[in-house]
Amino acid sequence: MTEIEQRVVSALQVDGRAGPGRIAEVLGLSPRTVTRSIARLRADGRLKVVCVPDPAHGLRGALLLRVKVLRGRTPAIADALAARDDVLFVDILAGGEEISAVALGGLDGRLVHDALPSTSAVTELRAYSVLHVFSDATQWRTGLLTDAEVSALTPPPPGEDVTLDDLDRRLLARLAVDARLGPGELAAEAPESTVRRRIDRLAAAGRIRTYANVDVAALGLGVDANVWLTVPPGRLDEVGRALARHPMVHGTLATTGVTNLMAAVWCRDLGDLYAFVTGLDVPSAEVTVVARAVKRAGRPGSQKS
Numbered sequence: 001m002t003e004i005e006q007r008v009v010s011a012l013q014v015d016g017r018a019g020p021g022r023i024a025e026v027l028g029l030s031p032r033t034v035t036r037s038i039a040r041l042r043a044d045g046r047l048k049v050v051c052v053p054d055p056a057h058g059l060r061g062a063l064l065l066r067v068k069v070l071r072g073r074t075p076a077i078a079d080a081l082a083a084r085d086d087v088l089f090v091d092i093l094a095g096g097e098e099i100s101a102v103a104l105g106g107l108d109g110r111l112v113h114d115a116l117p118s119t120s121a122v123t124e125l126r127a128y129s130v131l132h133v134f135s136d137a138t139q140w141r142t143g144l145l146t147d148a149e150v151s152a153l154t155p156p157p158p159g160e161d162v163t164l165d166d167l168d169r170r171l172l173a174r175l176a177v178d179a180r181l182g183p184g185e186l187a188a189e190a191p192e193s194t195v196r197r198r199i200d201r202l203a204a205a206g207r208i209r210t211y212a213n214v215d216v217a218a219l220g221l222g223v224d225a226n227v228w229l230t231v232p233p234g235r236l237d238e239v240g241r242a243l244a245r246h247p248m249v250h251g252t253l254a255t256t257g258v259t260n261l262m263a264a265v266w267c268r269d270l271g272d273l274y275a276f277v278t279g280l281d282v283p284s285a286e287v288t289v290v291a292r293a294v295k296r297a298g299r300p301g302s303q304k305s
Contacts, residue, residue, distance in 0.1 A: 001046070001218045004029065008037045009047060009214050010144045014153040016049040016179045016210025017203075026152045027145075046215040051175040052088070052297045053104075054209050055133035062130040064255050064262060065101040073121035074099060082295035090294040091226070098288070100226060102130075102253075126257065134252035135244035137297055138211045140266075142219060143247055158206025171198055172207065179210045211297045221266040223273050224290040228259040229282045236260060239282065248276055259286065 001009065011023045020034040027034070041047035069077050074092055078099050082090045089102040141150075164172070170189050174181055183196040190198070202208050216224070231239045236254055243263045244252045251264035261282075267273045277287055 001041075002037075004033065005037050005041060006142060006144055006219060008034055009041065009212060009219075010142045011149070011153055012038075012047070012049055012210075012212040013141055013214075014145070014150055015155050016051075016212050017208065018153055023153070026149050041214075046218050048213045049179045050177065050211055050213060050297055051172060051179045052136075052138060052209055052211045054206065055136065061104065062133075063103045064128045064130055064253060065099070065103055066124075066126045066128075067099040067101070067122055068124040069097055069099060070121040070123060071097055077121060078292075078294045087295065088297055091224075091290045092292045092294060093226070094289040094291045096291060099294075100288070128255040128257040130253050130255055132240065132254040134240040134254065135249065137213075137250050137264075138209060139244070140250035141247075155203070159204050162201060162205040162207065164207070167194075167198060168202060168207075171195065171202065175208060179208070213296055216266050220268055222269055223267040224293060225265045225267065225273055226288045226290065227263045227265055227277065227280075228286040228288070229261040229263065229280065230259050230284045231261050231282050233260075246276075248272070 007027055008023060008029075011018060011027060020031045020038065023029070024031040024034045038047070065081075067077065067081075074096050078090050078092050081087050081099065081101050081103075084103075086104040087101055088104065089100075091100045092098075093100060145153075162168070167190055171186060174186055174189070183192045183199060186192075186195045186199070189195060199208070229239070240252055240254055240261055243249050243261070246263075248265045248267055249263050250266055251262075253262045254260060255262060265273065265276060267276065273287070273289075277285060
C-alpha cells in the first residue's frame with residue numbers, strides 16, 4: 001500500500017463508516033483522493049469494511065475451536081466451517097492438519113460433526129468456552145495516525161442500548177457484509193428516511209461496530225500467529241489486559257481448557273514473533289503460525305504467512 005492508502009485504512013479502523021469528506025478533512029487530503037483510495041483497495045480485495053458483533057451482547061456463549069484433520073482434508077473442513085454464519089473466524093494452521101475457529105453460541109461438538117462434510121476426517125475436536133474478550137480485531141490499529149487524528153475520527157461513546165426488531169436485524173445483516181452501505185443503498189429494506197433514522201439509532205446505541213478487514217501483508221506484516229498461554233488464574237486479568245494493549249496483538253481471549261488465554265498476533269517476521277514470545281512472563285505458551293486465514297469476521301480471507 002502507498003502511504004496515503006495506509007493512512008486511509010487507518011482512519012477506517014477508527015470509524016469504518018466515516019465519509020470520504022470527513023477522512024479527508026482529518027488527514028489533510030482531498031476528498032477525491034480518499035474516495036479513489038478506498039475504491040481501489042476495495043476493488044482489489046485488500047480492504048473490506050464489515051460490521052461485527054460486540055462482545056457485550058453479540059458473543060455470549062462463543063467457543064474457540066481447535067480441529068485436527070487428516071492430511072489433505074483440511075481445506076474442505078475449513079471451508080465448511082467458514083460457510084456457517086455462526087462461525088466468525090477460521091484459520092488453517094501451519095502444518096496443514098489443524099484448524100482454529102471462533103464460533104458463536106450454540107455451536108457444539110455434535111453440531112460440528114453433523115454439519116461438516118467428510119467428518120470422518122476430523123481426528124480431534126477441542127471446544128473451549130470464551131470466558132472473556134479482552135480485545136478483538138476491531139480494536140487493532142496500525143499506529144500510523146496521531147492521537148489528534150484518532151480522536152477526531154472516533155465516534156461518540158454509545159448511549160443506551162436498544163431492543164432490536166426485524167428491520168434492525170435486516171439492516172445489521174446487510175452491514176455485516178458491507179458496513180459502508182448508505183441509507184439509499186439499504187432502501188430495499190424500508191423507505192430511505194426510515195432507514196436513515198434506524199441507522200442513526202443503531203449507531204447511537206453502539207450496535208454498528210465496524211471492522212476494517214485489511215490485507216495485513218500489504219502493511220508489511222508477514223506472520224500471523226496464535227499464541228496459546230497458560231496463565232495462573234490470579235494473573236489472568238492482568239496478563240490479558242496487558243496483551244490487549246500490545247501493538248502486535250489483534251485479539252485476546254480468556255478461555256476454558258489447558259491453555260486459558262489466547263493472543264492473536266501479527267508480526268513483520270519470525271524474528272518479531274520470537275521477540276514477542278520470549279518477552280512473555282507466563283509458565284508456558286504454545287505458538288502456532290497461521291498458514292491461511294480462511295475467514296476473518298465474516299469475510300473470506302487469503303492471507304498466507
